[in-house]
Amino acid sequence: MDAPRVVFRDFGPFRYAEVELMPLTLFVGRNSAGKSLILQMLWVLLTTPPVPPAAGGRFSAAPGEIRAVHMSKFIEEVKEGRIDAELFRRAVLEALEPVGEMWRGLMEERIREVFLREPRELVRLGASEAMIEVRTSCGSYAIGIAAGGGVRVNLTPFYQRFAAMLEGVEISAVRPGVISLKWGERTRVTNVDGLDDMARIAGEIFGWYLADRCGGSPLIPLIPTGSIFWAYLPDSRAGLMSVLQIYPGQQLRSVYSDFYELMKRMSPLIRRRISDVVGRISDFTKEFYVRNVDVDEAGRFYVEFLNGVRIPLGLAPSGVRESLLLALLLSLPGAPLYVLVEEPEAHLHPRAVVKLAELIAKAVNGGKRVVISTHSDFLLYKLNNLLMRSKAEKEGDAALSPDDVAVYLVKWVEDGSVVERLHVDEGGLHEEEFLEVTRELFEEESRLLDAVQKAAG
Numbered sequence: 001m002d003a004p005r006v007v008f009r010d011f012g013p014f015r016y017a018e019v020e021l022m023p024l025t026l027f028v029g030r031n032s033a034g035k036s037l038i039l040q041m042l043w044v045l046l047t048t049p050p051v052p053p054a055a056g057g058r059f060s061a062a063p064g065e066i067r068a069v070h071m072s073k074f075i076e077e078v079k080e081g082r083i084d085a086e087l088f089r090r091a092v093l094e095a096l097e098p099v100g101e102m103w104r105g106l107m108e109e110r111i112r113e114v115f116l117r118e119p120r121e122l123v124r125l126g127a128s129e130a131m132i133e134v135r136t137s138c139g140s141y142a143i144g145i146a147a148g149g150g151v152r153v154n155l156t157p158f159y160q161r162f163a164a165m166l167e168g169v170e171i172s173a174v175r176p177g178v179i180s181l182k183w184g185e186r187t188r189v190t191n192v193d194g195l196d197d198m199a200r201i202a203g204e205i206f207g208w209y210l211a212d213r214c215g216g217s218p219l220i221p222l223i224p225t226g227s228i229f230w231a232y233l234p235d236s237r238a239g240l241m242s243v244l245q246i247y248p249g250q251q252l253r254s255v256y257s258d259f260y261e262l263m264k265r266m267s268p269l270i271r272r273r274i275s276d277v278v279g280r281i282s283d284f285t286k287e288f289y290v291r292n293v294d295v296d297e298a299g300r301f302y303v304e305f306l307n308g309v310r311i312p313l314g315l316a317p318s319g320v321r322e323s324l325l326l327a328l329l330l331s332l333p334g335a336p337l338y339v340l341v342e343e344p345e346a347h348l349h350p351r352a353v354v355k356l357a358e359l360i361a362k363a364v365n366g367g368k369r370v371v372i373s374t375h376s377d378f379l380l381y382k383l384n385n386l387l388m389r390s391k392a393e394k395e396g397d398a399a400l401s402p403d404d405v406a407v408y409l410v411k412w413v414e415d416g417s418v419v420e421r422l423h424v425d426e427g428g429l430h431e432e433e434f435l436e437v438t439r440e441l442f443e444e445e446s447r448l449l450d451a452v453q454k455a456a457g
Helices: 035-047 069-079 085-095 098-115 156-166 195-213 237-246 254-272 274-280 282-288 318-331 350-365 377-392 431-441 443-455
Strands: 005-011 014-020 024-028 129-136 139-146 151-154 170-175 178-183 186-191 230-233 290-295 301-305 310-312 338-342 369-374 405-413 416-422
Touching: 005 035, 014 035, 014 405, 024 035, 024 350, 024 377, 035 098, 035 129, 035 230, 035 254, 035 338, 035 369, 069 085, 069 195, 085 156, 085 195, 098 151, 098 254, 139 156, 156 195, 178 195, 186 195, 230 254, 230 318, 237 254, 237 318, 254 274, 254 290, 254 318, 274 282, 274 290, 274 318, 282 290, 282 318, 282 350, 290 318, 301 318, 318 338, 318 350, 350 369, 350 377, 369 377, 377 405
Parallel strands: 014 416, 024 369, 024 405, 230 338, 338 369
Antiparallel strands: 005 014, 005 129, 129 139, 139 151, 170 178, 178 186, 290 301, 301 310, 405 416
């Protein structure tokens, strides 16, 4: 299944940027180049998928907002024990018509929540509209943000794929008012008494499509929809942990509120697997002289040091507060399957960064997808070594396959920022591209490296 791509046009400082989301995707560059903007927009897309909202465990459109011409006619025919397959397909598509407008409203509000600003403020200076286009194996869709205000969406290409899938749904009458649906291995016998039933049926069939063609998610194939499967770890995690030790998380906003909710959601899962997970990260926690980690029934995290002192995570040293939850999530089997993290190297000694890179590689090899923004040369060098290890050793849960990795250099140019994809193979990053990254991160060091190369002939 092809990796999804996200295209940004006139978004933030970017005139144009195209990103392919691989199992491990890194954005490398100096401060203020736009790395966090990309991660935050990816987070918006992940947490606001263009699907009918869930209701009672099923997908359900809002029947009160539906232009119900085809649905009403189909319902009457079913009540008489008659079936028109073409009318059924039209009725299903009609039931989903309100999704675009509902999603547009959700998207607009979600952008405000995550970015803490009006959507129009994300449009590149001088442009009339920012466009974010998502291209996946199960369809494409786009979001437009007008500089003058307002958000628009285009779901037509996405729902055209779904309409084609409907051609394969077999429908038959069981008795008046009851129909049978079959698509591949999936079957469903259901009543059709009114618009509520049609909206429910349409959403359920759409769920079949997502599960089969999209792996569950219209953005990321193989990642189910549902908040438990995604995690965003913003910057300033160490400070957040300290704040949460004193103040209730309900007072937080933006991705920081999402971070608080993440801790609440994941703490029971981590608690059930704590012995296993702590064992997996022991090489990493030894860098902080941490002997054990535990979670109490209320979901509070504690760390125990080699000297036997046990304290709440919110009172631990900054490196522990910054990175412990990330290490636990990377090593936890199953959910979260998608982890987005800003500056995983923050507050860490270089040796700890190296150990964290190994946890990232193991998580990717274990089926998780990780998106990182960083300006750490230590992290990049270690991940590069793990790429080279895949050629030298061929095995090992910390070796990285180049087929699973995308590295993007984000840098300023005269009129904004650009995103440049770097070539990655079994030898890691090519020397010239490594030098370009080094030049962008450390100008003085790059000048010395260039001088050394010239001196060597």
